[in-house]
Amino acid sequence: MPFVNISLARGKSDRYLASVSQAVHDALVAELNMKPDDNFQLIHQYDPGEMVFNRGFRGGPRSDDWIVFTITGDLDRGERAKRRFYQTLVRLLEERPGVRPADVFVTMTELPPEDFSFAGGVIGTEFAAAESLEAAAKAPGTRDTYTRAEMTYAVTQLFRNRDRGPILPMLRDDVVLTLPTTLPYGGEFTGPAAFGDFFAKTPGGGAVWKSFDSVVDDVLAADDHVIARLTNTAVPKATGKKVVFQNLWFFGVVAGRITSAQLYADTAATTSGAPG
Template identity: 90%
Template sequence: MPFVTISLARGRSDQYLAAVSQAVHDALVAELNMKPDDNFQLIHQHEPGEMVFDRGSRGGPRSDDWIVFTITDGLERGERAKRRFYSTLVRLLEEGPGVRPADVFVVMTVVPPENLSFAGGVIGTDVAAAESLAAAAQAPGTRDTYTRAEMTYAVTQLFQNRDRGPILPMLRDDVVLTLPTTLPYGGQFTGPAAFDDFFAKLPGGGAVWKSFQVVVDDVLAADDHVIARLTNTAVLKATGKTVVFQNLWFFGVAGGRITSVQLYADTAATTSGAAG
């Protein structure tokens, strides 16, 4: 999501400002594949003396209409795309509001997605992962592998929101779910359908727990695994007692797909010997 800051001399008309804003947006959409509704800008107008620039260094001659575009992006677009963007931007500015090409100054900065939060305190990597997975869902079968960031997002959604949708396409057909045999619902289960059935309900299908709430402490990812550490607050169905305990889920990864899922649980943490 390119974020644009436009700095220029004060005193321009509303129509001029709108035309400048539209020109840079259209150039981003045309040359950097920005979504048309991905439009975030701040326009700063400066008094005389607040814009300091050499009128002839590295270009020019610059006039009092000098305008600076500072564009912060979460993706590296590459030199060819940037060349096209610069050229298209100055053309649209000259054709529309009438900005001289010599007065157009552009600074592009790339920041990693984790340095962005667009709203609600959600980290930018999760937003990017959600968008890419949503696009893949619209075209089933087009994705054979998934990124570390996408898997981190999917695992987080699985436990935090009980949303199985993002993770199911990531499971290999022979994925093995392993639960401690000391649990009433322990054992090994093979295939995405078995995985989906387990996470579609309370652990054990409601036979052990009256309620089961999960807090995701953290999700850590590497090339060959994803680990989720959880703190659970659950009510035992047999006694009505509330217990709080931690566990760890290990997701094995190979070739960009999830191959195995294993629960590590301290089953002695509960009075009944059941954990999930």
């Protein structure tokens, strides 16, 4: 997730600017394994006197065509990869549009995904988790453990969009789903299939609810658990009256896999006595 600021003297042609932009992007893709469509840049042009630099310190001689690349993002690829990136960038810029290697200045700052939001107020960790899980889904059997960020994303998707896809591969074969026995659909269920069946539909199904919608208040993750707090708006079939209530889901985690899921609910919160 690199974000690139390019600073250079004012007056260059559109073709020159496009070549500089393409060169740094191509180098990031080739040497730091950035996605080809992950391309965000700002180009800043300065008048004479607005770029202050020593023409001979640790390199040079620098000319008036000096260019500064300030790159921030998930750049933890190691020193060898960064060395290759610097060398490739200089080579591409020299080939097109003809920038002298002595005029190329680069700074890189590593930022974790949580320090980015690409759009819609969505934290960058959600995008990163979604992309890593999508890659894992294309290569079944290659992942034995999952990160906290990935589990947070999977639990969020489960309740926000009723999407079981991200979480099912994270379940251990002996995963236990526990629901309060005071609910019509309460009990203890074992295995990914039982877990998937429960979350495939509205809790309890049409026999309990006319409608049931959940809003994810927050999802918190630690090394050994993930907690989801929900606010539910539902219409019990028994009364036909709308009720709003909260509950909490606790997911146990061992060695990067989900081992249990337990619902904590105030069963007196609805007139039907059947929150889910």
